[in-house]
Amino acid sequence: MRSPQFVPPRLPMRFFRAICKADFLEEIEGDLLEIYEQKAQENSPSKLRWLFIWEITRLIRPKLLKSVIPSSVNPFFMFQDHFKVSYRNLRRQKGYTLINLLGLSLGIASAILLFLVVSYEKSFDGFHPNSARIYKIGEMENGGEPDYLTKTPLAPKLKTDLPEVVAATRFAGWDSPWLEAEHGRIQETIKFVDEDFADMFGFTVLEGDLKQTLATKGQMVITEKKARELFGDDRAVGKQVKEVLGDKTWIVGAVLQDIPTHSTIQFSILSGWSNIPGYLADPELANWYNTFMTAYVMLDEYATPQQLADKLDQIVADNFLPAGNATSIHLLPLKSSRAVEANNDMVINLLGIVAIIILAIASVNYVNLASAQALVRIKEVTIRKVLGSSKRQLVSQFLAEAFIVNFLATLAAWLMLFFAIPYMEEIFSIAFTYTSGGWAVMVGATLFFSMLLGMASGLFPALLITSIKATDGLKGKSSNKGTNPVFRKWLLTFQFAASILMIVGTVVIWKQITFMKNQNLNFDDSQVLVVPLSEQDFPDIEKAMQRVKVMQEALATEPGVEVVTRAQNVPGRYWQNYNRFSDKADPTIVHSLRQSYVGADYFPALGVSFVEGRNFDATRAGDTAAVIINRKAMQAFGWQNIEDKTLCEGGQNGCTLYKVIGVTEDFHYQSLAGEVQPLIHFLDNMYGSLIVVRFQPGKTSSVLARVEKEWNGLESLSSFDYFFLDQEFAGMYREQERIGISAAFFSILAIVIASLGLFSVASFLIRRKRKEIGIRKVMGASLSELSVSLMKGYLLLVLVAFIIATPASYYLMSEFLQGFAYHIALDPTIFVIAGGLVLLFAMISVGLIVLRAAKENPVLALRDE
Amino acid sequence: MKKTQLGEFEEIVLLTIAVLHNDAYGVSIKNELESRLGYGTSVGALQTALKRLEEKGYLDSAWGETSNVRGGKRKKYYKITASAQRALQEIKDIRAQLWSDIPSMVLKYM
Numbered sequence: 001m002r003s004p005q006f007v008p009p010r011l012p013m014r015f016f017r018a019i020c021k022a023d024f025l026e027e028i029e030g031d032l033l034e035i036y037e038q039k040a041q042e043n044s045p046s047k048l049r050w051l052f053i054w055e056i057t058r059l060i061r062p063k064l065l066k067s068v069i070p071s072s073v074n075p076f077f078m079f080q081d082h083f084k085v086s087y088r089n090l091r092r093q094k095g096y097t098l099i100n101l102l103g104l105s106l107g108i109a110s111a112i113l114l115f116l117v118v119s120y121e122k123s124f125d126g127f128h129p130n131s132a133r134i135y136k137i138g139e140m141e142n143g144g145e146p147d148y149l150t151k152t153p154l155a156p157k158l159k160t161d162l163p164e165v166v167a168a169t170r171f172a173g174w175d176s177p178w179l180e181a182e183h184g185r186i187q188e189t190i191k192f193v194d195e196d197f198a199d200m201f202g203f204t205v206l207e208g209d210l211k212q213t214l215a216t217k218g219q220m221v222i223t224e225k226k227a228r229e230l231f232g233d234d235r236a237v238g239k240q241v242k243e244v245l246g247d248k249t250w251i252v253g254a255v256l257q258d259i260p261t262h263s264t265i266q267f268s269i270l271s272g273w274s275n276i277p278g279y280l281a282d283p284e285l286a287n288w289y290n291t292f293m294t295a296y297v298m299l300d301e302y303a304t305p306q307q308l309a310d311k312l313d314q315i316v317a318d319n320f321l322p323a324g325n326a327t328s329i330h331l332l333p334l335k336s337s338r339a340v341e342a343n344n345d346m347v348i349n350l351l352g353i354v355a356i357i358i359l360a361i362a363s364v365n366y367v368n369l370a371s372a373q374a375l376v377r378i379k380e381v382t383i384r385k386v387l388g389s390s391k392r393q394l395v396s397q398f399l400a401e402a403f404i405v406n407f408l409a410t411l412a413a414w415l416m417l418f419f420a421i422p423y424m425e426e427i428f429s430i431a432f433t434y435t436s437g438g439w440a441v442m443v444g445a446t447l448f449f450s451m452l453l454g455m456a457s458g459l460f461p462a463l464l465i466t467s468i469k470a471t472d473g474l475k476g477k478s479s480n481k482g483t484n485p486v487f488r489k490w491l492l493t494f495q496f497a498a499s500i501l502m503i504v505g506t507v508v509i510w511k512q513i514t515f516m517k518n519q520n521l522n523f524d525d526s527q528v529l530v531v532p533l534s535e536q537d538f539p540d541i542e543k544a545m546q547r548v549k550v551m552q553e554a555l556a557t558e559p560g561v562e563v564v565t566r567a568q569n570v571p572g573r574y575w576q577n578y579n580r581f582s583d584k585a586d587p588t589i590v591h592s593l594r595q596s597y598v599g600a601d602y603f604p605a606l607g608v609s610f611v612e613g614r615n616f617d618a619t620r621a622g623d624t625a626a627v628i629i630n631r632k633a634m635q636a637f638g639w640q641n642i643e644d645k646t647l648c649e650g651g652q653n654g655c656t657l658y659k660v661i662g663v664t665e666d667f668h669y670q671s672l673a674g675e676v677q678p679l680i681h682f683l684d685n686m687y688g689s690l691i692v693v694r695f696q697p698g699k700t701s702s703v704l705a706r707v708e709k710e711w712n713g714l715e716s717l718s719s720f721d722y723f724f725l726d727q728e729f730a731g732m733y734r735e736q737e738r739i740g741i742s743a744a745f746f747s748i749l750a751i752v753i754a755s756l757g758l759f760s761v762a763s764f765l766i767r768r769k770r771k772e773i774g775i776r777k778v779m780g781a782s783l784s785e786l787s788v789s790l791m792k793g794y795l796l797l798v799l800v801a802f803i804i805a806t807p808a809s810y811y812l813m814s815e816f817l818q819g820f821a822y823h824i825a826l827d828p829t830i831f832v833i834a835g836g837l838v839l840l841f842a843m844i845s846v847g848l849i850v851l852r853a854a855k856e857n858p859v860l861a862l863r864d865e
Numbered sequence: 866m867k868k869t870q871l872g873e874f875e876e877i878v879l880l881t882i883a884v885l886h887n888d889a890y891g892v893s894i895k896n897e898l899e900s901r902l903g904y905g906t907s908v909g910a911l912q913t914a915l916k917r918l919e920e921k922g923y924l925d926s927a928w929g930e931t932s933n934v935r936g937g938k939r940k941k942y943y944k945i946t947a948s949a950q951r952a953l954q955e956i957k958d959i960r961a962q963l964w965s966d967i968p969s970m971v972l973k974y975m
Contacts, residue, residue: 028912030938031891035908038892058907063916 082400104409107362114355124338135331164303167196183232213253365757370461402458496801502747503834524607528725560699565599613662633678675821774861923949
């Protein structure tokens with residue numbers, strides 16, 4: 001029985017029919033159909049389809065393919081001839097060849113480079129077999145931007161309550177103890193996860209049992225690198241690791257391969273929650289309102305987050321403490337978490353667009369050059385025609401030329417990349433993970449694509465020139481197509497428009513970066529030195545904190561030091577730690593506030609001004625139960641002033657009261673890409689893990705030396721480390737600066753390639769006007785009149801390009817700026833600058849040729865015959 | 866071996882066609898090969914070998930009847946020619962000679 005389902009996929013079949021030699025078609029097609037039916041019995045439809053495509057792919061063998069060359073021509077000599085003619089032609093036109101090769105190879109190199117960057121970014125987290133089914137849990141308030149943090153009990157709750165959730169794990173760890181084994185000592189953060197971690201993620205286990213280790217108390221999983229640091233070349237599994245402080249010991253249960261750089265989940269040591277049992281029971285942390293936990297779930301094969309939306313809302317309603325804002329759970333596909341984390345989704349897409357634009361500009365250039373240049377070869381083509389060349393042979397001659405140029409350009413591009421890639425890896429902070437074999441495949445693939453590109457871009461000039469009638473060609477007359485190239489004008493216009501677009505992009509990005517850097521931050525980030533402290537560094541924490549206090553007092557006496565204080569966070573490094581606060585006067589008003597602990601002098605040290613109330617006072621006993629909020633927080637609670645205002649922290653088991661004593665200006669504690677959120681600060685000298693020192697200008701080195709000297713008295717296990725607040729804060733714009741640098745680089749490239757193209761097109765076309773210029777000169781045209789008449793056509797193209805590019809770039813750039821909470825306005829001067837710059841480049845490149853042509857002695861031009 | 870230029874795969878294909886006698890066409894050859902060799906070959910590889918053998922004059926082919934299976938496409942049946950028989954015999958003889966000339970000592974410890 002033949003049922004209709006045995007009809008193989010149509011497209012591959014058509015492809016096969018198109019390429020297979022006619023003599024073999026019936027036999028092989030019959031075989032294919034028969035095999036397809038056989039396989040249809042045992043395979044699923046989708047697999048069957050791939051098997052079929054695979055079978056067809058393997059049919060692509062020279063023996064079985066249709067011949068592209070008419071059988072009457074010896075293909076070998078034919079190609080040999082093509083290559084010989086191409087070679088001679090390319091050599092004769094050295095300048096043209098060079099410009100063409102340069103433009104193309106620059107274009108191809110940048111396209112490959114950008115492609116590499118984009119594919120690197122897109123490759124994140126794809127190596128887990130279950131990658132498509134894993135989601136990161138986030139929470140959204142009032143339907144705003146989700147934060148990918150959640151509450152501690154949520155992940156296990158989702159697993160028990162929703163059948164669609166097959167596995168769930170939390171992933172968190174803050175403490176970085178010093179660890180010691182036979183071979184060495186390291187300080188490393190231990191990340192805690194649930195057992196399901198082993199089932200969800202595909203990290204390569206080198207030795208031991210991952211799941212078993214996570215389930216066993218007292219065991220840890222370490223990466224290969226850490227194993228080497230701790231145990232040298234010895235086997236690590238089963239061995240003991242000792243914490244340097246305290247007497248806790250661990251057993252290594254499994255060793256993982258080092259975590260690939262293209263993973264958003266990074267760790268060196270993993271362990272099960274059973275090792276910190278107190279944590280999950282701590283009502284201060286493991287509750288339904290404190291939001292700071294990273295967690296992942298894995299859905300079954302058929303479930304989608306959209307289907308789960310209602311159930312997730314129900315879980316929020318049943319468990320979360322009611323808050324003033326409507327909270328909802330958001331599941332972020334694991335594959336997207338890189339883009340969210342690096343906040344570069346749009347940037348990566350932009351780079352992709354830029355890659356295509358540059359490649360297009362370069363190819364358009366080729367088309368333009370080749371067709372302008374083709375006009376010189378009308379006689380050659382005509383003679384060939386007269387001697388009996390078929391159109392097909394002529395076209396293939398031009399294609400062969402395109403093919404050679406593209407091939408050489410791609411080789412040159414890889415040569416450039418060979419030197420450029422190390423710099424690129426540094427600028428984009430990327431480590432490409434390809435092996436040398438992978439690179440070889442890539443080179444092969446790009447060569448292949450460049451040939452296709454060559455075919456595509458060679459086709460237009462080839463068809464253009466071969467379509468000229470032999471009789472016209474012999475008379476030395478070129479048809480209108482050649483002299484009035486509307487198509488070519490559009491291509492040039494496109495190049496200019498693309499250049500304008502890229503320049504606008506570059507200017508906007510840099511203006512935005514400068515704007516963010518110069519924006520009033522509402523605090524003074526200069527002259528502030530910060531020294532991080534870690535509790536893990538001190539054998540006796542009580543004693544160490546006493547010493548830190550002494551150190552602070554000592555530093556305060558150093559000349560040049562203005563304020564010494566402590567803080568848990570400083571701007572640029574605010575932890576994502578949110579807690580729930582309600583208004584004591586009206587407990588139904590609840591807000592989630594970002595919280596931090598600070599020393600009494602924190603706000604003066606940063607130069608933050610108060611809009612209401614007063615600063616903390618260390619001498620007032622009551623201030624440990626007081627808080628300072630920012631203006632945003634005051635607005636959130638809807639207060640006009642803070643008289644008799646009290647906030648209540650927490651909720652589940654009653655809450656703790658804090659008196660609001662002050663309101664600060666909204667200082668920018670994070671990059672201006674994000675909006676200032678409601679903040680709350682507590683007074684606590686013991687919590688502060690950073691020492692903050694404000695000092696006078698010009699005292700940097702003496703203050704730094706003193707701080708280091710005092711630090712050495714602390715007897716920390718870590719070495720002295722510090723940073724300056726302004727540098728740290730500026731560092732947040734590194735990602736944007738990176739984009740800015742690449743945008744600048746690639747737009748310069750685009751404009752250079754486009755100008756090269758314009759230069760050679762104009763030089764060909766103006767050479768054809770030699771006689772016209774000569775006659776005009778004889779009739780008395782002045783140099784300036786001539787120049788204007790020759791140039792205005794090109795300048796008109798720039799104008800058209802400007803008209804096209806302006807709305808497009810306006811749209812794209814306002815989209816881009818939406819990604820920044822505080823951004824510049826798009827003012828018209830930006831577009832004028834970009835248009836002007838392109839006009840300038842166009843004028844220079846055409847002007848050079850025009851001047852040369854216009855200055856020529858008319859006798860030389862007119863003598864001719 | 867100067868006259869008979871047969872690759873190993875080509876030799877096996879020829880032998881398979883001989884085994885299948887009157888029923889040797891693309892799919893049947895492929896299936897037979899797969900069951901005997903224990904691994905799959907692609908249609909492309911087989912057809913290339915068939916075409917090459919036909920060019921060398923080792924194979925004759927004839928179209929089968931039209932039927933409504935195989936999408937109405939005819940089968941092409943292959944038969945080995947006399948020169949193929951000679952070539953196969955020659956290879957077999959050379960191999961047999963080589964085998965018989967191996968000193969028995971070697972075979973014992975192989």
